[in-house]
Each structure stands twice: as structure tokens, then as C-alpha cells.
Amino acid sequence: MKKIVTILGARPQFVKAAVLSRVISKHKGIEEIIIHTGQHYDANMSDIFFNEMDIPKPKYNLAINGLSHGAMTGQMLIKIEEVLLNEKPDLVVVYGDTNSTLAGALAAKKMDIKVAHVEAGLRSFNMKMPEEVNRILTDRISDLLLCPTDTAVENLQNEGFENIPCKIKKSGDIMKDAVEYYSKVSGEKSSIINNLNLQKDAFVLATIHRQENTDDLENLKSIFQGLEAISKVKQVILPLHPRTKAILEKNKLFYNLKIINPVGYFDMLELLKNCNLVITDSGGLQKEAFFNKKHCIIAREETEWVELVSNGFAKIVGSDSQKMVDSFKGFQNSTVDFSINLYGNNVGEKMYDEIFKLL
Template identity: 60%
Template sequence: MKIVTIIGARPQFVKAAMVSKAIKDHNEEGKGKISEIIIHTGQHFDANMSDIFFNQMGIPKPDYDLGINSLTHGAMTGQMLEKIEKVLIKEKPDWVLVYGDTNSTIAGALAAKKIHIKVAHVEAGLRSFNMHMPEEVNRILTDRISDVLFCPTDTAMENLTAEGFENMHIKIVKTGDIMLDAAKVYSNYAVQPREVLGTNFVLSTIHRAENTDSKEKLKNIFSALSKIASQKQVVLPLHPRTKHYIEKYDIELSPQIKIINPVGYLEMVWLLSNCCMVVTDSGGVQKEAYFFKKPCITVREETEWIELVEINVNFLTGSDENKILEAYHKVVTNTMNFDINLYGNGNTRETILKELLSN
């Protein structure tokens, strides 16, 4: 069997690393030969945002690096579609495996489907119900044209049922969450960032365009973080886009906010293990906070991980400064339960590979 894996953004590197590990284990155990061809679209091209993940996590080096980045959504997706199609025609895989909800995801799925190659979507069924998010458009369209949908949660399964997917010729499989596999595998290899000396800090990641591209929203978020920092140190791995807009908007940050460069996954695991809470607009970090038993304040209006909100470990605040601070005080004054099994048992990679081999 030949599988082409398409990745382009940081979270996809982590997820793909787990399936690559399952493929390697399968081959070493003499169960038959599976070849994996990795296409890196180049969507994340900064060394700290991309190369470090391959180096740290032992992900096989990409067989193809398309170098497509810094374009509008349409131009980026179009160029990816064209270049991925050429690779697929050359490689003739049995499966194309795509992850999440990026432009790389939808371009890979479209390129494969149009030349009749089977598509499997990891992290299928997620919905924010906000069609203004490019990611929402990408994930809905990818789900609809895939052959197998690998869903991480009951909520994802229910979303697909509500949309009528059970009446389509698409196989739907609940797998658990591939990121839990990564958290379990790599937690023993966590690396402390040199710039961070203490523990019990607030970890924050801010990068979504809906926040960075709005001067008012970004100012409100950092005003709240500055006030939180007056009580407890905030550690902020600074995304390049966020750095650009902080400088553009001339936003003044509290000296108690410890700004560090973007980190690799092993450093992120250490930060999650040693913080006391998370403030983020990331999708994946909300889940990772739960894996490491840390409460999360999500500075977005909606989340794909609604089950975390329902069990009161994740608090949606948007960019409203008062709501962020209210959530912070709720977190520091309440005990929360992180022992509910929402995301499986950490064997998602084996489930995915087994399904691909049986179809």
C-alpha cells in the first residue's frame, strides 16, 4: 500500500508524526510493506514554525516541499491544488491522507478526488458553525468529498449525523484524538525553553486572523493579559503574525508578559505541563490544555471543542476584556475535573492505519 500524506501547518506535523510512527511500527513488525510519501505544501515556512518540528519529532523528511506560502486564500489553494495533482499523478497512491482544516487540507482532498484517489480525513466532523472562518469552509468541503472520515469525538460524529452524512457513501469512524497520542508519546521528552525559568505561569498563544487583524480585539486581549500578568507571570510564545500587528498597532505590553520565540512541540509540551492555565485562540491548544489537566480561556466567539465548554474546563470569552478577566478569576477560584474520557485512549494512530488497510 502507498499513502500520500499532505501537511502544511504546525498542528498537522504533530498529527502526521503519529501516523508515520504507526506505519513504521507496522513495517518493522513484518506485517506487510506500507510506503508513505509526504508532501509539505510550505504553508508554514518559518524555521521555528516548521523545520524544528521535523527535527525534534523524528518525522520523516518530506519527499516533496512545494514552498507555497504568503498568498491569498484563493491563490494559495489554487497553487497547492495544481502542484499536489502533479505529485499524485506521478506517485499513484492508494490513499491520500489529510489533516484538520487548512488550505493544504482542502487542496489535497480536491486534487485526489478529481483523479479518483481515495481520501481519508483525520479530525473530521468538527464544526465552529461560523462560515466566516476559512477553516470552517475547508473542513466542511473536505468532509463531503472524503471516502473515510476519522472523527475524534462523539460531538464530531453527531455533527456529521445532523448533516446527513449517514446517507452518503462515506465511511465514518470514531477514532479518538490523534493529538492525545502525541501528548502521551512525547510527554517524556519535553524540553524546557531556555527563556522560561519558573513554573505555575499562565501560558498564552494568540495568532488567529480574527484577533490579530483587528486593532480593537488585539488591544483588548493584551490589555486583559497585562492585567493578569500583574498577578501571575504570563508566558507568550509570539507568533510572527501577532508580532507584526502588535508593532503595527503600537500595543504596549506589560513587562510581566514573558515574550519568547515560537517553540517546537517538545517545548510546548513542557509549557503545557508546567503552566497553571492557558489563554489561547488556537484550536489544538484548547485540547492539549485538557490533556495536561489545565483550564483554558479561549479568546474566540466559538469553539470546535464544545465538549470542553460543557464540562466547565474551557471558557469562551471572545476578545472582551471583562469576560477574559472574569474567566481568569473563575479559574483561580474553582476546582475542575479533567478525568472525563473525551478523546479516547491514545491509540488513534493504530485505529486509523487499521481502517486504511481494510478499505
């Protein structure tokens, strides 16, 4: 039996891996070993996802977190290499654009182990984003580039990837599979709507965690001022990332918002199903909003998911509080049709087929 190693470190990766791991388990043609780098490490950001979503428990937990980008990536590279030497896999699967992604791909490639990159080809074209650096470098050394959209494929073609020995495949977005599968049970598994005494369409769901927002105090203040202005019309529910929380507390910034701890996937799905719209600087949540037929206000200067903006499902406002409020008002009367299929179907199965062919 062929063996693959899956490398995970952050919440969105746990969600995506749940889909592919379930498909791998069903087919029984591949042995999967999971490495958790520890990048997201507390119970609310990590453990709850493995427990809720029946993701196979990681065989290795490297517990690497709380370091600078260079130190974190370097430590991960060292530790992942040790595991790969021990396990001798035929292929390594990495997801997305985190330090865990880059470290996993680098460790594998330096040992002449094949690499499959899930969510290949995405570009923000903002090289100040650590995530952009990670995804570009990971794409360049991967053997199988599993792209979620036509735009992602075109990005790789424009960068000359057709002249590089790799396979480019439009597989669709694996997050869609996750939302469709787990939405069927989230209502039974989660009580967050009742616990917070929320009514359908009566609140806005917000998340803020990107470095370009949290590390720029003026940006952060402006974003939260926008959220507070919107909260006078509709309650704003904000599952707060630990880093964002620490920066707000350090600078004694307090806002009239309903701030809660980070939530598990089932709770997040129920919040998405019942909210009025989403305000976020997360990449994954933009699509999860779309899958749940919710508009999204993007608190960044760009997005990798350009089709959401071009089709009228999302608007980019950066850290501009007035643009945020104006977009919120504009979306209240929107009649955009969410039935368009932007991200494919049966994505996990398609990815499994491509990975199996490479082994």
C-alpha cells in the same frame, strides 16, 4: 505494497502526523510519501517539528506561503496534483482544516484517489472562519471520516453524511497519543523552563493567531489588554505567531508581556506542564491544555471542542478583556476533575486499521 500520500502544511498537522507516521512505519504494510505544502515554513514553525519528533522528512516541499487564501489554495492544488500524478498513491491523508487540507483533498478527489480526513466532523458553525469552510468541503469529498468525538460524528449525521458514500468512524483524537508519547521525553529534550527562569504554576501560557483576532484591531487590543491585566497577577508567556507580531509592530502596540519566538513541540509541552492555565484562540492547544490538566480560556466566540466547555475545563470569552480576567480569577479556585476520558486511547492504531481496510 500500498502507497499513501500524507499532506501537511501547519504545526498542528506535523504533531498529529508524527503519531500516524510512527504507526505506519511500525506495521510496514504501507509506503508513506509526505508532501509539505510550505504553509508554515520558517524554522520555528516547521523544521523544528520534523527534527524533534522524528517525522519522516517530506519527499516534496512545495514552498507555497505568504499568499491570499485563494492564491495559496490554488497554487497548492496545482502542485499537489503534479505530485499525485507522479506518485500514483492509493489514498491521500489530510489533517484538520487548513488550506493545505482542502487543496490536498480536492486534488486527490479530482483524480479519483481515495481521501481520509483526520479530525473530520468538527464544526464551529461560523462560516466567516476560513477553517470552517475548509473542513466542511474536505469532509464532503472524503471517503473515510475519522472523527475525534461523538459530537463530530453527530455533526456529520445531522448534515446527512449517512446518505453519502463514505465511512464515518469515531477514532478519537490523535493529539492525545502525541501528548502521551512525547511527554515522556520532553523534559529531557527541552530546557525552556530553566532558560526563562520559570516556576511551576507561576505563569500563564498564551497564544493568539486567529485571523478574526489579528485582523480586527479592536479585538486584538482588547485581548492584549486582558493579557496585560492578568500579567499583573501572574506572568504571561506568549510565544508569538509571526503574523500577530507583524500586526502589533505595524500598529505600534506594545504590552508588558513576556513575548518569545514560536517554540517547538517539546518546549510547548514543558510550558503546558508547568503553566497555571492557557489562554488561546488555537483549536489544538485547547485540547493540549486538557491533556496536561490545565484550564483553558478561549479567545474566540465559539469552539469546535464543545465538550471542554460543557465539562467545565474551558471558558469562551471572545475578545472581551473583562471576561478573560474574570475567567482567570474563577479558574484559580476550580476543583474540576481532569480524569474523564473525552478523546479515546490508542488513536493512531485505530486510524491505521481504518486506513488499511480502505486500501
